[in-house]
Amino acid sequence: MSTGTSTDRTADARAGSPSAEVAELLDVLRGYLDLAPQLSLPPRAFTSPELYELERTRVFGRSWVLVAHRDELAEPNSYVSVDIAGEQILVTRDADGALHGMSPICRHRMMPLVEPGATGRADSFTCPYHLWRYGLDGRLIGATHMRRNPDFDPKDCRLPAFAVEEWHGFVYVNLDAAAAPLAPELKRISGDLTNYRLDEMAQLGSWSEEWAxxxxxxxxxxxxxxHVMGFHPETLQQSTPGGSDTDVRVDSPWALRLLVPFTEPQEAYALPLTDTEKAHLYGIFVFPAASLAAAGEMVIWLSLIPQTIDRTLVRGGILVPRAALEGADLDEMRRQAETYAGMINSEDRNGLEAVQRAVGSRFAARGHLSPKEPGVVAFYQNLARALLRADDDWPGGL
Ligand code: FES
Ligand SMILES: [Fe+2]
Structure with a gap:
């Protein structure tokens, strides 16, 4: 066991040398790649500050994270800001329609230009502290009272850029500006979802909440x-029962597809869905945080983004074919959609917050998984791959 303090161990994790506890947790994770034990993670995986520190850098520091639907960034000069595991990001659509991802931390003395969670429209961003001004592409376009500092060249000053990619209307950000593109990883899923015509869908309703x-x-x-039979007995259990046969297909290291049969096939008017598509919910997961459920003519997306070790931002929305909105009472449709999604979300939230209260118990332990949970093992495998991926700054990678 490590004899260092928690602060020392966190610093160790930052510096790149794993503590004994993290090394043990990584060994457990490595085991999922070799033997795929049908066991849940050790409780410490959910409470270890050192593991969380590694996740911040090795998972969320270099993975594609879904942050918004295109409709939230539809207009020129629109922006969305989200916190991804302690790193605030800002995504903008400039006047020419191009998307940009960047850190909104001012290059003067580190004031954030906007609050995390802020959305809206702006021609430029003025820092609230000393009023430096930045364009929507992150370039500095004005700095007050700086002329007499000979070392300062405004041309060299810009906000750090992140990679940003739009996949069928979903806006993803990667803090690693040199990340490999996302679309090739999701090619097979794009094929699966062709008939859902994601590019022609509109976001009817959305939400952003924090789960403990x-x-x-x-x-x-x-x-x-x-879990549907336990958490959602009156809602999802009626349409996609927890006991039904779920087909899990792992597509790429980072994406997988769940196929869950409906008790009754869905109706389709605006989309050319096949009988198989009408008969199944298509659940897609893109590691580490994005999920998408195509259910007949409705698509629900969710992104589960850490804010701290025990708080998760849940951002999501409901998409429907644009054609289905023509002539409809939009407010009423939105109200119904958000009410339904709100009900499901609060069922999950109540249950998961209770689980979180239990993971710190001295009596919490790893449990056996059901054959109905192969997706959970696939997630652990992705987590292991992401945490153990070799790189220059950390020994002991794959
Ligand atoms: S911190 Fe932004 S202008 Fe000073
Ligand atoms: Fe659920």
Whole structure:
């Protein structure tokens, strides 16, 4: 066991040398790649500050994270800001329609240009502290009272850029500006969802809330339909029962597809859905945080983004074919859609917050998984791959 303080160990994790506790947890995770034991994670995986520190850098520091639907960034000069595991990001659509991802931390003395969670429209961003001004592409376009500092060249000053990519209307950000593109990873899923015509869908309703649980508690829940009988007896259990046969297909290291049969096939008017599509819910998960459920002519997306070790931002929306909105009472449709999604979300939230209260118990322990939870093991495998991926700054990678 490590004899260092918690602060020392966190500093160790930052510096790149794993503590004994993290090394042990990583060994457990490595085991999922070799033997795929049908066991849940050790409780410490949900409470270890050192593991969380590694997740911040090795998972969320270099993975594609879904942050918004295109409709939230439809207008020129619109923006969305989200906190991803302690790193605030700002995504903008400039006047020419191009998307940009960047850090909104002012290059003067570190004031954030906007609050996390802020959305809206702006021609430029003025820092509230000393009024430096930045364009929507992150370039500095004005700095007050700086002329007499000979070392300062405004041309060299810009906000750090992140990678940003739009996949069928979903806006993803990667803090690693040199990240490999996302679309090739999702090619097979694009094919699966052709008939849902994601590019022609409109966001009818949306939400952004915070759940008091570790992000993995929320994400593993999204990888299985087994919990539906417990958490959603009056809602989802009626349409996609927890006991039904779920087909899990792992597509790429980072994406997987769940196929869950409906008790009754869905109707389709605006989309050319096949009988198989009408008969199944298509659940897609893109590691580490994005989930998408195509259910007949409705698509629900969720992104489960850590804010701290025990708080998760849940951002999501409901999409419908644009054609289905023509002549409809939009407010009423939105109200119904948000009420339904709100009900399901609060069922998950109540349950998962209870799990979070239990993971710190001295009597919490790893449990056996059901054959209905292969998606959970696939998530653990992705987590292991992401945490153990070799790189220059950390020994002991794969
Ligand atoms: S911190 Fe932004 S202008 Fe000073
Ligand atoms: Fe659920």
């Amino acid at each position: 649980c570790n992000w993995k508690v929320a994400v593993e829940n999204a990888h299985e339909n087994y």
